[in-house]
Amino acid sequence: MIAIKNVSKWYGEFKVLAGCTTQIEKGEVVVVCGPSGSGKSTLIKCVNGLEPFQEGEILVDGISVGGRKTDLPKLRSRVGMVFQHFELFPHMKVLENLTLAQVKVLGRTPEAAIEKGLRLLERVDLSAHKDKFPGNLSGGQQQRVAIARALCMDPIAMLFDEPTSALDPEMINEVLDVMVELAQEGMTMMVVTHEMGFARKVAHRVIFMDSGRIVEDAPKEEFFGTPRSERAQLFLSKILQH
Amino acid sequence: MFTGFDFDVIARSLPYLSQGMLFSLGLTVLSMIGGIVLGTVLALMRLAPFRVLHLPASGYVNLLRSTPLILVIFWFYFLVPLAMKRLSGDAYATGIGPFYSALIAFTLFEAAYYCEIIRAGIQSVPRGQVHAAFALGLTYGQAMRRVILPQAFRNMVPILLTQGIILFQDTSLVYVVGLTDFMGAASKIAQRDGRLVEMYLFAALIYFILCFLASYVVKRLQLRYSVGR
Numbered sequence: 001m002i003a004i005k006n007v008s009k010w011y012g013e014f015k016v017l018a019g020c021t022t023q024i025e026k027g028e029v030v031v032v033c034g035p036s037g038s039g040k041s042t043l044i045k046c047v048n049g050l051e052p053f054q055e056g057e058i059l060v061d062g063i064s065v066g067g068r069k070t071d072l073p074k075l076r077s078r079v080g081m082v083f084q085h086f087e088l089f090p091h092m093k094v095l096e097n098l099t100l101a102q103v104k105v106l107g108r109t110p111e112a113a114i115e116k117g118l119r120l121l122e123r124v125d126l127s128a129h130k131d132k133f134p135g136n137l138s139g140g141q142q143q144r145v146a147i148a149r150a151l152c153m154d155p156i157a158m159l160f161d162e163p164t165s166a167l168d169p170e171m172i173n174e175v176l177d178v179m180v181e182l183a184q185e186g187m188t189m190m191v192v193t194h195e196m197g198f199a200r201k202v203a204h205r206v207i208f209m210d211s212g213r214i215v216e217d218a219p220k221e222e223f224f225g226t227p228r229s230e231r232a233q234l235f236l237s238k239i240l241q242h
Numbered sequence: 243m244f245t246g247f248d249f250d251v252i253a254r255s256l257p258y259l260s261q262g263m264l265f266s267l268g269l270t271v272l273s274m275i276g277g278i279v280l281g282t283v284l285a286l287m288r289l290a291p292f293r294v295l296h297l298p299a300s301g302y303v304n305l306l307r308s309t310p311l312i313l314v315i316f317w318f319y320f321l322v323p324l325a326m327k328r329l330s331g332d333a334y335a336t337g338i339g340p341f342y343s344a345l346i347a348f349t350l351f352e353a354a355y356y357c358e359i360i361r362a363g364i365q366s367v368p369r370g371q372v373h374a375a376f377a378l379g380l381t382y383g384q385a386m387r388r389v390i391l392p393q394a395f396r397n398m399v400p401i402l403l404t405q406g407i408i409l410f411q412d413t414s415l416v417y418v419v420g421l422t423d424f425m426g427a428a429s430k431i432a433q434r435d436g437r438l439v440e441m442y443l444f445a446a447l448i449y450f451i452l453c454f455l456a457s458y459v460v461k462r463l464q465l466r467y468s469v470g471r
């Protein structure tokens with residue numbers, strides 16, 4: 001479903017990504033972790049072309065993300081993305097946040113878009129908030145709306161970039177629950193997170209990044225058993241203490 | 243204190259003065275709209291990653307921002323009719339009329355200032371918003387129209403209006419080319435009746451009241467917006 005082949009990226013002289021290679025199959029859930037600044041966000045943003053990269057190739061459903069002839073907006077509309085800071089559109093009500101792209105990008109009728117939006121709001125248990133502005137919701141609620149907004153597009157895969165790290169601790173679980181459910185339904189997911197409980201529960205594989213490199217890419221059991229690299233061991237022992 | 247002054251001259255010339263005021267307000271509102279529209283286009287060009295777009299826009303903005311407004315007004319008032327005569331070969335072509343030359347001059351001039359305000363406004367919208375819009379599959383144009391510009395303009399309302407107040411004051415400059423805006427009307431009557439002190443005091447008072455009220459409104463708006471976010 002997602003194939004990342006030898007991708008390298010530079011910011012000027014600085015090499016953010018160094019020959020990253022991995023693959024995510026249909027229905028697979030892959031957790032990406034690693035220290036801050038290791039290039040996790042950059043890598044996940046390369047997958048839907050939000051960041052350009054200079055070397056290598058990324059294929060999503062067989063389509064090359066960096067390809068000259070690729071219709072990027074169309075490709076992106078098929079891949080959902082959830083951000084650390086939610087990024088709901090603050091000038092639109094919750095329901096409008098959910099319908100905008102359905103109408104403008106997928107060409108659905110407003111009625112169909114509203115129906116779909118309401119269904120997904122129901123799913124994340126926020127129907128009562130459809131006419132509020134995002135600013136009036138809690139962080140956890142906003143992130144659930146953001147997930148619903150992405151799901152409205154019927155994505156073939158979902159990308160999450162630290163979806164719970166901007167949340168107050170008591171709100172983390174309400175978001176993780178939605179993600180776990182999604183994973184169990186067979187959604188293809190690439191999730192940057194340090195929530196190892198989530199990884200243990202639903203991940204198939206765990207990728208560990210350091211300094212722009214994929215240092216470890218192992219099935220979950222193996223990763224939590226004995227990570228091969230010292231860096232990963234150190235990192236794991238640090239975050240598992242919390 | 244004001245013995246020897248004739249404030250009645252104001253009452254007598256009120257219709258003429260209000261006509262002038264209408265001209266000033268019309269010129270302000272229309273060149274504000276024109277300036278904001280053109281300024282938005284320029285801002286988008288300046289932010290574009292392509293040289294062919296941002297170089298001309300930067301050049302334009304820098305040129306107009308380093309030109310005195312009065313010169314731009316002169317250009318349009320005197321040079322455009324000349325150019326039109328040359329181009330059309332018709333010695334009697336008078337150009338586009340004083341109101342429109344003033345309107346064009348102000349629009350072009352203000353656009354350079356609005357461009358910079360709007361550019362800053364667009365840049366004040368967090369990058370994550372652009373990413374979120376793109377991630378949903380919106381095109382550049384859709385993302386701008388639906389997501390970025392509405393937020394940018396909402397942040398910019400107070401400063402755009404403040405620029406409008408400055409513009410309103412600046413429209414008084416058109417009296418130098420003989421147009422009868424409010425200032426022009428006041429000064430014509432002042433000269434005609436020899437009532438300089440009365441008329442210029444009155445004009446100052448009116449400008450002060452209008453601008454003061456407008457600034458007050460802007461301040462209220464600013465407060466409302468800063469609370470709302």
Ligand SMILES: Nc1ncnc2c1ncn2[C@@H]1O[C@H](COP(=O)(O)OP(=O)(O)O)[C@@H](O)[C@H]1O
Binds near residue numbers: 011040041043
């Ligand atoms: N726009 C940018 N310009 C220059 N450097 C950047 C930019 N964005 C990120 N970086 C750098 O790239 C590195 C990787 O960033 P990021 O992918 O956000 O890391 P992570 O998500 O793993 O914390 C960091 O060192 C960061 O400082």
Ligand SMILES: [Mg+2]
Binds near residue numbers: 040041042162
């Ligand atoms: Mg990050």
